Amino acid sequence: MKSNLIAPCGMNCSLCIGYLREKNRCLGCRENDENILNSCRKCIIKNCEILQQKQLKYCSSKCEKFPCTRLKNLDKRYRTKYQMSMLENLQFIEEFGIRKFIEHEKERWMKEDSIFCVHHKKYYKVAK
Template identity: 50%
Template structure:
């Protein structure tokens, strides 16, 4: 995992379906999904929070935890949605980085999100390894964590 794939809001872009669709070239495999290189690599600072936060929009802080308002109302709402739907917490990610450093965080993320079959990254948006489970996602493009397959 790379440091520049951790967005200021705590999102690990490597786990995002749009990033994985790009790296795995899923359009060539019949799965039409928007591609994204990640917030920092494409110069956006933070796609989730930049529109409402001057510090992020201007790049004045690298991570939200460096702000006096951390965690702000907007980040709390985003975090609640991601904890509920996608089994990850941006606030927990940021607290871990602050307390343990980026290298420890990246190592931990690798352990948590590693596909046990191929070693790739599990997608946080659906709980699937898009290398191993693409057929499941093609059958149900709105697939979410642990749904029963429709036959």
């Protein structure tokens, strides 16, 4: 799990089916490449002017609109469908830093040589 796979919204792209699938694999929303999902390429949060102006890697309390409506809606959808929270992820990152967040995510979602896909609710083997 790498920090460049944590999206500005707090999504861990390592857990996304787009990243885990073998065919037409997405490289994570931080990549500036044609191999990222169209939804990620056009994402309002990823392309947020405030994030870009303030040179912030993640949504945080450093933004006067945090949490914005778009982020609240995304969080609500992921809490309901996938039992994870973007807002909790972002609060953890802000409080403890990205390294601790990555450690926490590994403990939460990885088992031996597998990682949990939040979208399909099953484990996928990962290359070492």
